[in-house]
Amino acid sequence: xxxxxxxxxxxxxxRALDLIGDWWTLLIVRDAFDGMRRFSDFQSSLGISRGxxxxxxxxxxxxxxxxxxxxxxxxxxxxxxxxxKGAALFPILVxxxxxGETHCFEPGEPHSILVERTxxxxxxxxxxxxxxxxxxxxxxxxxxxxxxxxxxTGRKRAAQNA
Amino acid sequence: xxxxxxxxxxxxxxRALDLIGDWWTLLIVRDAFDGMRRFSDFQSSLGISRGxxxxxxxxxxxxxxxxxxxxxxxxxxxxxxxxxKGAALFPILVxxxxxGETHCFEPGEPHSILVERTxxxxxxxxxxxxxxxxxxxxxxxxxxxxxxxxxxTGRKRAAQNA
Numbered sequence: 001x002x003x004x005x006x007x008x009x010x011x012x013x014x015r016a017l018d019l020i021g022d023w024w025t026l027l028i029v030r031d032a033f034d035g036m037r038r039f040s041d042f043q044s045s046l047g048i049s050r051g052x053x054x055x056x057x058x059x060x061x062x063x064x065x066x067x068x069x070x071x072x073x074x075x076x077x078x079x080x081x082x083x084x085k086g087a088a089l090f091p092i093l094v095x096x097x098x099x100g101e102t103h104c105f106e107p108g109e110p111h112s113i114l115v116e117r118t119x120x121x122x123x124x125x126x127x128x129x130x131x132x133x134x135x136x137x138x139x140x141x142x143x144x145x146x147x148x149x150x151x152x153t154g155r156k157r158a159a160q161n162a
Numbered sequence: 163x164x165x166x167x168x169x170x171x172x173x174x175x176x177r178a179l180d181l182i183g184d185w186w187t188l189l190i191v192r193d194a195f196d197g198m199r200r201f202s203d204f205q206s207s208l209g210i211s212r213g214x215x216x217x218x219x220x221x222x223x224x225x226x227x228x229x230x231x232x233x234x235x236x237x238x239x240x241x242x243x244x245x246x247k248g249a250a251l252f253p254i255l256v257x258x259x260x261x262g263e264t265h266c267f268e269p270g271e272p273h274s275i276l277v278e279r280t281x282x283x284x285x286x287x288x289x290x291x292x293x294x295x296x297x298x299x300x301x302x303x304x305x306x307x308x309x310x311x312x313x314x315t316g317r318k319r320a321a322q323n324a
Contacts, residue, residue: 012262023183030175085265090300091288095254100174103247110308117304126253127289138252142279146272
């Protein structure tokens with residue numbers, strides 16, 4: 001099952017996929033966003049063996065996406081909650097959902113939808129904009145590799161945290 | 163390698179992951195966004211066996227994310243280009259990149275960056291906003307399952323295409 005690790009890659013996409021790039025991992029994260037926190041709930045939702053689920057949950061805890069907390073019901077087991085790092089995956093889940101809605105269903109075929117809790121209004125599309133607020137397409141962008149153009153870390157971090 | 167298929171799921175996240183939810187698939191798509199189109203280029207970039215790469219490329223063509231076109235150099239083989247369905251994966255790649263940048267690198271550790279081609283300016287974060295333009299967090303949203311609340315397809319599709 002194990003493939004070449006990308007944990008040393010210079011590409012952030014590769015590193016992200018090193019942590020979350022398999023079928024079950026993002027579905028567990030999806031269910032955690034839906035409010036699931038117990039092993040048995042994830043298992044019922046995903047229809048997955050205890051062994052595989054245990055391994056995936058352990059991986060998610062080890063890389064800091066989920067944390068184990070005392071259970072709400074006071075039982076002997078623990079619950080799994082998204083950390084801040086896990087919660088930051090939300091745009092990726094929304095992106096997967098919106099792409100899936102558009103490209104993976106026949107016209108008229110029913111599917112779940114994501115709405116604002118207070119209003120019931122459907123969530124609008126993820127936006128990627130240029131500096132002047134215009135929609136940004138892939139062809140308008142390019143990746144600067146580390147080797148080709150050394151990254152100025154100080155400025156980069158500052159921009160990232162702005 | 164094959165797992166339970168989610169191609170019949172009512173959840174768009176599940177269906178999306180059914181197509182693109184493994185390590186190599188999204189990395190091939192990433193490389194296609196970077197302008198790669200030849201088998202040998204993907205193979206050099208990813209360091210994977212010809213067999214695995216062939217299978218993944220075939221899968222991406224079969225599900226309509228890549229298409230085969232005559233090669234730029236007039237050779238005997240074909241090139242692989244992103245279709246419109248494939249190009250629509252861009253926000254997901256950007257989301258993976260931005261999460262990876264923030265959560266998968268040590269402070270100061272170099273990584274590639276995504277910039278606007280014409281200005282060299284760093285791409286800003288993906289935005290998810292509510293109806294009034296305020297940032298939307300996961301806790302402000304909920305999923306409406308098909309079974310719990312039948313989807314009104316006409317309105318839904320109209321909203322989706324708006």
